[in-house]
Structure formats: structure tokens, C-alpha cells
Amino acid sequence: MNRTNGGPDGGGAAAGRDAVVGTGTGAGTGATIGAGAAGRAGGNGATAGVNLLGLRSHNTALVLDLLRTAGAEGISRLELAERTGLTPQAVSKITARLRADGLAADAGRRASTGGKPRTVLRLVPEAGHAVGVHLDRDELRAVLVDLDGTVVGERTAPLDLGAGAEAVLTRVAGAVEGLWGERGGKPRGAPAEPGRPVEPGAPGAPGAPRGGAAVGGRRRLSPLGVGIALPGPLDHARGVLHRVTGFPEWDGFPLRDALARRLGVPVVVDKDTNAAALGLAVGGEGGSFAYLHLGTGLGAGLVIGGSVHRGPRTGAGEFGHQVLQLDGPRCGCGDRGCVEALCLDAVARGETSEAARVLGTGAANLVGLLDIDRVLLGGRIVEAAPETFVRGVREVLEARARRTGDTPVPVRIASGGGEEGRRGSGQLVAEGAAQSVLAPLFGRGDG
Structure with a gap:
């Protein structure tokens, strides 16, 4: 197998340093996984690594996706190298950075065919979180998920989508900040300019977990962003609503940028059906x-x-x-x-x-x-x-x-929506909205 080194540092820049999550550039979510890495890294199996410096975060995404897929049992560096096509040295550099940023940890040792047992690594799900919000015409449902997509908090409330932008934004902000507050964290540090990427390491960018403080014995939440899903039509790339069916007053409203300013974290806006479809695809459909x-x-x-x-x-x-x-x-x-x-x-x-x-x-x-x-x-x-x-x-x-x-x-x-599908499609949409924030971190280009 041909192996690549992923650039001068072996493609090993951690997600916190070179996977830039913004509020509307890149593949919908504003995440630049490398310089235009196409398609997805996982789901149906990881794709081969690349050796261009500009795509080194693509290699990081390959490794992160395999760590997530491996689950609690973990995966060895040798297996990561074999699955990605990267050299063992490149994988070692990538995993060292991921461990330093708190995104990966040892998961024990596994017997090998020869020599000493292999150390296996796992993803640290609590190292990052995202909020997904489903805005239906008469109800708001918000979920907080970790890097595995596991729901760790949720809220529902009545909503009148026709009540006006200020009322809806206030209701969304309250739900999001309430979820953060329940888990000991709060988004802060708004992007300097809506629509521009958040600087690596800033609040809201992957990698922030390394600087997170413990709150009440728990790690402070690392806010990766908020995904908003609602009825269309809308412009996903710009986060601007069109004439939402039944609510023409929303036509032209820059929902993504307005919420990003208010919440201080990256925001993704998509149609509710696309969010649900993304959640289903990430979940194995x-x-x-x-x-x-x-x-x-x-x-x-x-x-x-x-x-x-x-x-x-x-x-x-x-x-x-x-x-x-x-x-x-x-x-x-x-x-x-x-x-x-x-x-x-x-x-x-x-x-x-x-x-x-x-x-x-x-x-x-x-x-x-x-x-x-x-x-x-x-x-x-x-x-x-x-x-x-x-x-x-x-x-x-x-x-x-x-x-x-x-x-x-x-x-x-x-299927989906938590608890083996018993919570309904509203939950599926909200969880899919959260996945629109997480997907680029793991190499999906359709988030």
C-alpha cells in the first residue's frame, strides 16, 4: 500500500488547529477540512490520506472518523495507518496532537501477532459538544450532543414561527444557553465578523477542550456550534431564509449571522428535512x-x-x-x-x-x-x-x-431520533441539525 506523510508535519495538525469551523464557508457549515477535501471520510469506510500540506486536516478528519467508528474498544495506530494509507509516523503525529487537545485517549492494549501489545486509542466524546435546534412552525426542540452524537441534554417549548424575528431569536438563544448552562458551559466570544471562520483555538473552534476548565468536577463544555433546522425554502450556504411557506415575512432574513452574533458560536442553518437526512446518513442509513x-x-x-x-x-x-x-x-x-x-x-x-x-x-x-x-x-x-x-x-x-x-x-x-426511534422525527431533525456542526470535523463534506 502506498502511504503518504501528509505534509512536513505528517498531516498531524490537530483538529483544534487546522479544522477551522466558521459560520458559513466551506461545505455548508463553514468548516474547512483541508483545502476543499471532497466527499466524506467515513460512513462507508475511510478514504486514502493525502500528502499536501493544505489538506493535512483532511488526514486528521480521517483519523477522527475512524476513532469515532471504533467506539469504546478503540483502534491501534497501526490499524489507523492501514485504513487511511498514511505512514505510521504521520498517524503518530496526528494522534499525539489529538491526545494533547483532549480529543483522543488510550483505550488499553491489544494483543498483536508479534512483539509487544499494541496501544489502542479511542475518541473522547465529551471533548466537544454541539446543539441542534428544530424550529417547527409551532414547536422548538433543542438537543445537546457530544462528539459521538449521543444526546446529553434536551429541551422543548411551544413556538410561533410567525411571532417575528426578535421573539424567535430570543426563544432559540434561551434554549441553547439553557442547555449549555445545565452542563457547566456557556458559549462566549462571538466571531469578529459573521460569515468568517472562527480562529483555531478560539471559543467555538474544535480543539477548545484543551483549555476548558473543570466545573463541579466536570470538564467545561467546548462549544463547537449550533445547527438550526427549519422549514424551507432557504439558502443553506449563506444561512438566509427565503419565503418560508406560510411565513413570507422571513424572506431575506440572515438567520445564521443574527444567531451567530447573539450566541457567539458558529451557526449552521438548513432545512429540517436535510437535517434529518444527514442524521440518518451519519447513523448508518x-x-x-x-x-x-x-x-x-x-x-x-x-x-x-x-x-x-x-x-x-x-x-x-x-x-x-x-x-x-x-x-x-x-x-x-x-x-x-x-x-x-x-x-x-x-x-x-x-x-x-x-x-x-x-x-x-x-x-x-x-x-x-x-x-x-x-x-x-x-x-x-x-x-x-x-x-x-x-x-x-x-x-x-x-x-x-x-x-x-x-x-x-x-x-x-x-429510524433514529434517540431511544431506538421512539422519540419521533422532531428529535431526529434536532439531532441531525447538531450533526451539521459535527460532520465536517469527521470529514463529511455534506454537513
Whole structure:
């Protein structure tokens, strides 16, 4: 195997020094994992390391992702070298920096085929945390997760998304700061200029754990950032809202920068369906799939080839506003006969089976267009009658498959959201929003 050294220092700059998390540059979250490292480092297996100085943090991300995947059992430096294609010397330098920054620790020793036992390393989950917030039209749900994605704190509260920017920002800030406060930390030190990266080592940048003080016997939280997920349409790259369906007053509002100024940490803004899809992909949902979320509205999160698909203007996934009936009921978007309007109208009449059939018709269009592997369903309306919706969507997709001669695309309720999926899709969205902050640290380019 060809091995690379990752630059003069072996690609070993720790995440705290060269994985720069900002508030809107790079791959959506503002994290520059190297100089444009493409794709993802983990999930389906680590990719080979690189030897350019400008991409050395890509090598760090490869190692971090393998440490996270290995779990509590850990992984040896030799295995890290074999999996990444880096030299043992490069891996030693990277892991030394990660240990110094508190991101990695010894996990014991493991017998080897010859010579002395190998020391194995593990990720330190409590070394960094992120908050994910789901802003639904009538509810706020916030979760605090560690580097493993484990939820260590959560809050829910009523919300009126139409109450105005100041009221919503205040409610979000209160939930985020409350979660930090419960765990002995508080975000501070706002970026000097919204949209610009946070300097390495500054509050909110990876690596801050090394300087964290103990509070009540616990390490002070290291704020990596906050992910916000809400209904679209919106501009993910700039963190600016468009005409959120039903709430046109949000059009043009710079939500990312406004929250970054208020909270003092990097902020990522994405559609709720994309956040859920990212969380599912990070959690092991492979291949290509569509996550359809029917709650107070209807949208889709698309994962193509293992990565979230947003499109060049980050507007992909406005599934609910494909028109199925030209003279249908008026939709909140201003059009008529949209899938969303037809579904919600059927639900309002108590015709859940009809709503499922309409959702299946839209899903069949999506399957025909994208040739995806599976359809996953979520959202509070689906959760109220899961069997009805799975059956209704499946029947439409099976009918399509009989016409085309294709194999029917499977349909099921989306897993995830903590406690083996029992907390619902709102939790899934919030956890996915937190993953949008963590993903670049581990080499995902679709966070």
C-alpha cells in the first residue's frame, strides 16, 4: 500500500488547529477540512490520506472518523495507518496532537501477532459538544450532543414561527444557553465578523477542550456550534431564509449571522428535512434514499450516493410543492394542487388513507426521477398513523413497479431520533441539525 506523510508535519495538525469551523464557508457549515477535501471520510469506510500540506486536516478528519467508528474498544495506530494509507509516523503525529487537545485517549492494549501489545486509542466524546435546534412552525426542540452524537441534554417549548424575528431569536438563544448552562458551559466570544471562520483555538473552534476548565468536577463544555433546522425554502450556504411557506415575512432574513452574533458560536442553518437526512446518513442509513417529512408541512431530504443532495442553490427537496392537481386547493406557497396542500387537506377531512395515497403519488414521481433505493417516512402526521402511511405509499410504489417492470422500492418509517426511534422525527431533525456542526470535523463534506 502506498502511504503518504501528509505534509512536513505528517498531516498531524490537530483538529483544534487546522479544522477551522466558521459560520458559513466551506461545505455548508463553514468548516474547512483541508483545502476543499471532497466527499466524506467515513460512513462507508475511510478514504486514502493525502500528502499536501493544505489538506493535512483532511488526514486528521480521517483519523477522527475512524476513532469515532471504533467506539469504546478503540483502534491501534497501526490499524489507523492501514485504513487511511498514511505512514505510521504521520498517524503518530496526528494522534499525539489529538491526545494533547483532549480529543483522543488510550483505550488499553491489544494483543498483536508479534512483539509487544499494541496501544489502542479511542475518541473522547465529551471533548466537544454541539446543539441542534428544530424550529417547527409551532414547536422548538433543542438537543445537546457530544462528539459521538449521543444526546446529553434536551429541551422543548411551544413556538410561533410567525411571532417575528426578535421573539424567535430570543426563544432559540434561551434554549441553547439553557442547555449549555445545565452542563457547566456557556458559549462566549462571538466571531469578529459573521460569515468568517472562527480562529483555531478560539471559543467555538474544535480543539477548545484543551483549555476548558473543570466545573463541579466536570470538564467545561467546548462549544463547537449550533445547527438550526427549519422549514424551507432557504439558502443553506449563506444561512438566509427565503419565503418560508406560510411565513413570507422571513424572506431575506440572515438567520445564521443574527444567531451567530447573539450566541457567539458558529451557526449552521438548513432545512429540517436535510437535517434529518444527514442524521440518518451519519447513523448508518446507506445508499440513496428520500426522507419524506409530513407534519405542519411536507418536504423531502435527499441522500444520493451517501451524501445529502442540496443542489447548486441549496434548494433541492421542495417535494411538497410539486403540483399534482392543477385546479386543486390553494397551497401556502401560493400555488394550487401541491402535494402538501392535498395531503393536509385530506388529513383535515379525516381521510388519512387518501393522504397516504397522495403522498405515495408524489413519492412515485421522486422514485422515477432519481431511482433511489428506498423511501423513509416521518413527521408528526405520519407518526399518528404510521401503518396507514406506510401501506398507502407502498401500494402506490408497487403499482408503479408493476407498470415499469422494476423492483418495488421499499418504504418504512425512518429510524433514529434517540431511544431506538421512539422519540419521533422532531428529535431526529434536532439531532441531525447538531450533526451539521459535527460532520465536517469527521470529514463529511455534506454537513
